[in-house]
Amino acid sequence: MNQEWVGYVAATLTTLAFVPQALKTLKSRDTRSISLGMYAVFTVGIAFWFAYGLVLGSWPMILSNAITFVLSATNLGLKIKHGDRAPTL
Amino acid sequence: MNQEWVGYVAATLTTLAFVPQALKTLKSRDTRSISLGMYAVFTVGIAFWFAYGLVLGSWPMILSNAITFVLSATNLGLKIKHGDRAPTL
Numbered sequence: 772m773n774q775e776w777v778g779y780v781a782a783t784l785t786t787l788a789f790v791p792q793a794l795k796t797l798k799s800r801d802t803r804s805i806s807l808g809m810y811a812v813f814t815v816g817i818a819f820w821f822a823y824g825l826v827l828g829s830w831p832m833i834l835s836n837a838i839t840f841v842l843s844a845t846n847l848g849l850k851i852k853h854g855d856r857a858p859t860l
Numbered sequence: 861m862n863q864e865w866v867g868y869v870a871a872t873l874t875t876l877a878f879v880p881q882a883l884k885t886l887k888s889r890d891t892r893s894i895s896l897g898m899y900a901v902f903t904v905g906i907a908f909w910f911a912y913g914l915v916l917g918s919w920p921m922i923l924s925n926a927i928t929f930v931l932s933a934t935n936l937g938l939k940i941k942h943g944d945r946a947p948t949l
Contacts, residue, residue, distance in 0.1 A: 774912075774915040777908060777911050777912045777915055778908075778909075778912040778915070778916075780905075780908045781905055781906075781909040781911070781912050782905075784901050784904055784905025784908060785901075785902055785905035785906065785908075785909065786905075787901060788897075788898045788899075788901040788902035788905055789898060789902075791895045791896075791897035791898050791901070792895040792897075792898040794895075795893070795895045795898075796893065796895075801893040802893050803890065803892065803893050804884070804885065804888060804890040804891050804892050804893045804894050805881070805893050805894060806880045806881035806883075806884045806885075807880075808877075808880035808881075809877045809878060809880050809881040809884075810877075812873050812874075812876060812877040812880070813873070813874055813877035813878075815873055816869075816870055816871075816872075816873025816875075816877055817874065819866060819867075819869045819874075820867075822866050823863075823867040823920070826863040826867070827867075827916065827918070829916070
């Protein structure tokens with residue numbers, strides 16, 4: 772039985788998960804409680820998952836990690852931009 | 861050539877990434893800029909990655925997603941506990 776669907780569900784969920792965080796931050800300009808270390812390490816890690824997807828020839832991993840990389844890098848960039856400052860709304 | 865190491869590097873990085881976020885939140889009790897939607901969707905997604913690791917027989921995926929699930933659920937629990945309130949230090 773082809774069980775690739777499990778990977779596609781996993782990939783869809785962990786990719787889409789970063790959208791609400793990016794939207795929340797873009798709206799609030801508040802990144803005080805977000806960890807810089809988390810997004811720095813996570814973004815590099817996703818680049819390695821992308822490479823491992825190539826090794827396994829797993830399309831769910833390749834496609835989703837390409838998108839997750841962009842979203843995670845966006846959250847990292849917003850954290851670097853806004854830092855620990857209170858938002859000036 | 862055995863390229864499982866790529867998966868182990870990826871797994872180590874994206875797993876460890878959630879440690880600084882958990883420590884930061886435990887210390888500050890501030891989750892205002894963290895997205896509840898992100899951790900809710902991400903935690904469920906990690907459960908599916910764990911299952912997909914079983915499908916592929918990939919030990920880096922199985923082991924790391926078990927640990928990532930615990931760390932992500934910890935961050936989710938802290939967000940649920942502290943919500944959007946300012947920390948009372």
